[in-house]
Amino acid sequence: MMKEKTKDWYEIENVDQIDSPALIIYQERLKENIVSIVDVVGDVSRLRPHVKTHKSDEITRMMMEAGVQKFKCATISEAEMLGNCGVKDVLLAYQPTLIKAQRWITLIHRYKKTAFSCLVDNLDTVSQLSDAAVKNGMVISVYLDLDVGMHRTGLRPDELTVNLYKAINRFPGINLKGLHAYDGHINHPDIKVRKEWWEKAFKPVFALKQILINRGHKCLTLIAGGSPTFAFLTGQDNVECSPGTFVFWDHGYLQSIPEQKFRPAALVISRIISMPGDNLICLDLGYKSIASEKELNNRVFFLNAPQLKMIGHSEEHLVAEVPEGHHWKIGDVLYGLPFHICPTVALYENAVLIRDKKMISTLKITARNR
CATH class of the missing domain: 2.40.37.20 (D-serine dehydratase-like domain)
Known part of the structure; x- marks a missing residue:
């Protein structure tokens, strides 16, 4: 036979x-990946998954059931989905222009139980957000975006950035919560090389963070780390990891990050x-x-x-x-x-x-x- x-x-x-x-989508594997990311990070309160990969309220709720309460997103639509899910904390990893700022304010008003924040890297944007916040009788939370090698948004982590951080704090209606850095370019398949690149890129970030803390900014969180590097951040204080692709994985990361399971x-x-x-x-x-x-x-x-x-x-x-x-x-x-x-x-x-x-x-x- x-x-x-x-x-x-x-x-x-x-x-x-x-x-x-x-x-x-294979449900069993999806759930296994969610369990795995929580295990790798260790403390679920330090995990802020990026939802740009799945864009799904159903998968968001799966993560919430696993204890995840903070999320990162790239669009207003993704932020709206997270608010509708009852997520406690949402970071829009993008700088809103004036028209987007109006949509952002509408979202903040609609989902009052969700703490929303966005990115800034210049005083013009901060000024526009400040004016909108004051006009609407609200406070808008922001993170200062740092450029660690992607060269698309953000500032170099140096003394000028320290001065900008201080200046942002003077604007009414603005709550500056910390720093954000995305390092998607650090994806070498050899983990030793990748870690060397990451250490070089983030050395000035951690130095900047310490300078700000020494100057009185005690409650300062760093949000960083895509799928190739988030594991390097798990041992750092006041750092939230924000990988996204882990939920589905793909052939690119199978090749370039072979040590992740x-x-x-x-x-x-x-x-x-x-x-x-x-x-x-x-x-x-x-x-x-x-x-x-x-x-x-x-x-x-x-x-x-x-x-x-x-x-x-x-x-x-x-x-x-x-x-x-x-x-x-x-x-x-x-x-x-x-x-x-x-x-x-x-x-x-x-x-x-x-x-x-x-x-x-x-x-x-x-x-x-x-």
């Missing part, structure tokens, strides 16, 4: 009921819709369905077809070269692990939730609405 083939972890028994392309919990499924040549297949996974900021062969890795070589990508189609003598046919399902899961999730209004290898429901990507 022939032994039945053991199914791989990602194979879905009722996949014929799922249209493609689709975002798939999070498991892929989100995939995209795609089907073969055409075979334009003997060694060519065409899939229904266009760049409307998978993050496409990376080079063509670094967008998706197919777990059940690792030998595929991508040769063409457009809005609705992905063309790939397959080896001679291949077994693929029209309608076959391919399970793809995105290289970058965060922007991939943002392409979908809903995800399919899998438990015990079967589709059980759909999960709304709540904050996808920008």
